Amino acid sequence: xxxxIIQVNGTVYGSTASFRALRFTESVLSLGHQVSSIFFYQDxxxxxxxxxxxxSDEHDLHRAWxxxxxxxxxxxxxxxxxxLRRGVLSEQDAQENNKTxxxxxxxxxxxxxxxxxxxxxxxxxxxxx
Amino acid sequence: xxxICVIFRHSPTGxxxxxxxxxxxxxxxxxxxxxxxxxxxEAVLHLLAGQQPELVGSKDYLxxxxxxxxxxxxxxxxxxDSAKRFGIASSEFNFEAELASATQIQQLIQDANEVVVY
Amino acid sequence: xxxxxxxxxxxxxxxxxxxxxxxxxSDSILLTDDALNCLLDKQWQQRLSNYKLYVLxxxxxxxxxxxxxxxxxxxxxxxxxxxxxxxxxxTKVITW
Numbered sequence: 001x002x003x004x005i006i007q008v009n010g011t012v013y014g015s016t017a018s019f020r021a022l023r024f025t026e027s028v029l030s031l032g033h034q035v036s037s038i039f040f041y042q043d044x045x046x047x048x049x050x051x052x053x054x055x056s057d058e059h060d061l062h063r064a065w066x067x068x069x070x071x072x073x074x075x076x077x078x079x080x081x082x083x084l085r086r087g088v089l090s091e092q093d094a095q096e097n098n099k100t101x102x103x104x105x106x107x108x109x110x111x112x113x114x115x116x117x118x119x120x121x122x123x124x125x126x127x128x129x
Numbered sequence: 130x131x132x133i134c135v136i137f138r139h140s141p142t143g144x145x146x147x148x149x150x151x152x153x154x155x156x157x158x159x160x161x162x163x164x165x166x167x168x169x170x171e172a173v174l175h176l177l178a179g180q181q182p183e184l185v186g187s188k189d190y191l192x193x194x195x196x197x198x199x200x201x202x203x204x205x206x207x208x209x210d211s212a213k214r215f216g217i218a219s220s221e222f223n224f225e226a227e228l229a230s231a232t233q234i235q236q237l238i239q240d241a242n243e244v245v246v247y
Numbered sequence: 248x249x250x251x252x253x254x255x256x257x258x259x260x261x262x263x264x265x266x267x268x269x270x271x272x273s274d275s276i277l278l279t280d281d282a283l284n285c286l287l288d289k290q291w292q293q294r295l296s297n298y299k300l301y302v303l304x305x306x307x308x309x310x311x312x313x314x315x316x317x318x319x320x321x322x323x324x325x326x327x328x329x330x331x332x333x334x335x336x337x338t339k340v341i342t343w
Contacts, residue, residue, distance in 0.1 A: 002335055004334075007245075010254075015280075016280050017254055017280070020254075020279060020280070020303075023305075023327050024327055024330060024331065026327070027326075027327035027328045027330065027331045028331050030328070031328060031331055031332075033331070041149065041153075042145070042146070042149050081152070082149060085145075112156075113152060113153055113156040113157075114156060114160055116153070116156075117153075117156055117157045117160040117162060118160065120131060120133070120157075120162075120243055121130070121131055121160075121162070124335075125334055125335070125339070125340060126243045126245070126339075126340070127252075127334060127340050127342070128245060128246075128252075128340075128342040129254070129342065138261070138262075138265050138343075169265060169268070170261050170265055171261075208268075210268075231268050231269060234268075234269055235269045235270075235271060238249070238269050238341070239249070239271060241339075242339065243339060244249075244339065244341045245341075245342075246262075246265075246341065246342060246343050
């Protein structure tokens with residue numbers, strides 16, 4: 001059994017990188033390997049917006065991450081500074097920045113780049129998308 | 130401790146890739162990882178002095194590159210072919226960095242535990 | 248033995264060129280998303296002929312390219328489980 005850390009840099013809509021990250025993670029888990037965390041950086045943080053509303057006949061990547069995380073008890077971590085710059089805020093971020101609403105899903109936690117680095121240190125493979 | 134090589138391949142202005150890559154490089158170094166940095170393709174433009182990214186609404190993060198050595202990032206390589214292509218001589222470098230051949234960079238990449246590209 | 252992942256089209260981004268500048272003969276390249284389109288181009292086919300290449304079956308079928316890719320022994324068509332295995336068979340993965 002090997003331990004993977006997945007880094008998602010691609011945007012939730014407009015690129016297929018996040019979709020590949022999801023499919024790859026599903027395979028890692030189905031093959032019995034471990035995922036230390038999924039770290040969303042750069043435009044990848046848009047995956048965590050609970051306000052993503054794709055049409056009913058389109059793939060809902062945000063929902064798919066939530067479902068996968070729930071099913072496998074996965075850690076979905078947003079880089080907080082990358083998220084703030086792109087308008088993805090947790091309740092706490094919204095309060096601290098005097099914004100009227102938050103949009104980050106509760107299934108994603110806000111973290112720092114330090115979590116990515118420690119994740120890389122304790123994993124066998126880093127795979128970026 | 131892991132050997133992490135951070136490769137920059139995008140221009141400094143016009144995207145935020147390098148800025149976020151630099152954050153990652155410095156954080157990795159402050160978390161006691163052995164970090165090396167490579168500039169290739171248009172990213173060699175980071176080495177130029179006299180840039181004013183705030184004129185086009187970008188943050189001036191370029192001066193932060195001067196602090197790489199403070200973070201114990203000793204290996205900072207610039208692709209020789211890319212520098213030549215964009216007409217940049219090592220005497221013009223705005224911060225401490227070394228020209229390197231493709232073979233030298235290839236060796237650094239092979240030796241690293243993880244390589245990330247920004 | 249590195250697995251290089253290139254995700255962007257060679258006509259849009261220099262990622263593949265950049266990867267080829269530093270690749271070792273024993274490394275492999277995984278062409279995902281529009282990066283695989285270059286395999287339709289004879290010049291690129293030739294340039295990549297010395298490397299072991301991987302392409303995801305979903306990427307090929309999504310583009311209707313099943314019968315258009317060259318029948319070369321250096322190209323392996325894989326699914327996601329094989330993608331995971333390939334990441335473990337190589338020492339590391341670099342996404343350009």
